[in-house]
Amino acid sequence: IEKQDSATLKIEMEGLYPADVTGILYEMESQEARYLINQLDTKIGAEILADLDPPERREFLKNFTSEEISRYVNLFDSDDAVDLLNEQPIRVREEVIALLEDREQARFILDLLHYDEDVAGGLMQKELVKANVNWNMNQCIEELRKQAEDVEKVYAVYVVDDHERLLGLLSLKKIVLAHKNTKVESIYDQDFIFVETYRPAEEVAELMQRYDLDAVPVVNVQGKLLGRITIDDIVDVITEQASSDTLAMAGITGDVEEDDTVWRQTQARLPWLLVGMMGGILAAKFIGFFEGDLKIVPAMAAFIPIIGSTGGNVGIQTSSIILQSLADKSGLDTGVWQRLIRMFAVALINGLIISLIVFGFNLLIGNELQLALVVSSALLSVVFLASFMGTVTPLALDKLGINPAVASGPFITTANDLIGYGVYFGLAHLLLDL
């Protein structure tokens, strides 16, 4: 590649799928990548560009002229084209649209640029095959032939009335099996699921999963057919959602990846580390009040870690289970009370086991009975309190419309730590007669 030996390169690349070339591109400098992409067939180049991760794509495309970009975008599905253009500076975006050879494509893109990325309108593509309800199969097939090149995966033909309002759909299977003269009217499926442009992406994902749909049509408030969302875009929504929830629980804001810049990673991580630090400082101030007690019974300090970690672990376990059942909307809502009772039952068993073991350990290493009692009753209380917090916090955040995953992890852990130390030192002060 360094010698830009294009003949060898072409031969080497011919056996590969576009998705495989993508993997190789990530290893390259943007100049090399540009050279490589331009060597390939425009159609394959377009597929590769559509497939790249946004940050890398933005990097690579800095070296492309607007003419080059428009040549590829011309072959994109409209939804992918909009994604790519949204990453570009506004000047490049406008130049590319102006340069597009396919004027219909340009119109599609201008339509789609209105929508936010995270609603149905922002996920949909304009490419689809539609048929008027009054047509017969022959006309349908004719239309399909016309659209065949633009619409990569057909799934179904959408049936509309004269005002472009969506009436139903017709699967390809039915078209294959029907007679040429059959009217669309008499065989199309009127029982179908659609979404409006303003529906949030996650709702669309849930709907398509629930009803096992390959594609869902998108309509405006008047019921006019505007586009469709295909399952492959939804798979991306699902994986992104899952990974950003996991990151949120780990105390990382935004969609950060390992190969992002150091600065970007720091930005994403520092805020929650500071939350933890504030918690730590508060804990320090708080334990400071009991310095006198610690001077008398220094062994108390030894159990600070187990109080903190048990509270933290129980809290994270509990909130993860609640988060999971919030995400899985197939079950119906159970009441808060029912949830708390169940959580408390689990907490009782876990708490008893842990505090009994620690109690035994304390007696074994020869600590005073009183101290052992303080530590174990503090542990039991902490398990209960952490279960309570872990149940209530995500439910409350969810009710308030905040993504419960975002604030659950570090927030709950910090709160549990503080509550735990409070209980521990409070009990100690009372029971040890300090």
Added chain:
Amino acid sequence: IEKQDSATLKIEMEGLYPADVTGILYEMESQEARYLINQLDTKIGAEILADLDPPERREFLKNFTSEEISRYVNLFDSDDAVDLLNEQPIRVREEVIALLEDREQARFILDLLHYDEDVAGGLMQKELVKANVNWNMNQCIEELRKQAEDVEKVYAVYVVDDHERLLGLLSLKKIVLAHKNTKVESIYDQDFIFVETYRPAEEVAELMQRYDLDAVPVVNVQGKLLGRITIDDIVDVITEQASSDTLAMAGITGDVEEDDTVWRQTQARLPWLLVGMMGGILAAKFIGFFEGDLKIVPAMAAFIPIIGSTGGNVGIQTSSIILQSLADKSGLDTGVWQRLIRMFAVALINGLIISLIVFGFNLLIGNELQLALVVSSALLSVVFLASFMGTVTPLALDKLGINPAVASGPFITTANDLIGYGVYFGLAHLLLDL
């Protein structure tokens, strides 16, 4: 429903999709559920049963006779049938298979029962439409007509030779657009992706996501076409994977849900809580060694929590980012060294900021300069060590073939806590001249 007023019930249910009825069923006792399902059209009942979550389904089906079950399973896709049967006791399983009216279905099921759930063979369904390479379109359409009822979503017709070996595929779009007398041979797509029966489910999921496939054919080692895996099954694999990874990171083993029994939840949660407890006991023993120091400088105890929580938070953040990039295989592997250098750069910035703030706080509240120095240098070291552990542990587990998510959360946190206390007290002992 309690009055078993079947007429009203039918009317109420008629407007609903099967997936909606499923939601209602979760609220019912199994006797009621059986009554309701048996009231519905067998086809709709079958769809509902195929859609239920395994634990609820097992519960409900306890009240069904084998005859009833077989009536529904008769209408299942073969992959769903196998899933249902695998949940039943072996006697019920055999009875149901023996009672199946559709003998082809019974044969399909017996074939599929051989495979593990988590490989391609266990995900595939036998229902598909195949065409011999020597046929023409008319024969293809005839075959499609025959299979139309059994195969819910066709996507593509698979092209095989006389020995049932998979040669390629033919999209429905091509069939619609082709002439009736065109030979399959001349238009089918020879460039296609397939999987072998033994491929792990996650690999299939990754493949289908990467190449945006709706369905992928499954072959045996001789290349003989055995079945296909459709995208809706893969969407389930992806969501299950994501949720079980999240649970694993939170220290929960196995696929537990909020409405599982208290005992089941305890089993899933207690092991990791015990790991945390062992860590806490070790920490207690360890801090015990420094009891003398604490007697002299009790203020030291106040900073135990911030050391522990900072180490824990940094460790979880770091390992989550590494886990994410291990899961996202589209990028190519970066070396361990490169990863560590990047992690250390982030750790340096975060660690310096946090330790400087804490240093300021310590001077502000009038703690001794020496203690402030000890705390802040311990914090900085802990941030580095936790970053190192958070990077290396998941990479090592992944190399060893253990799911890195399983052991990352609680394991790393516990290890980081211990290392942190070690550094803190070690530094204190040295610098405070105790």
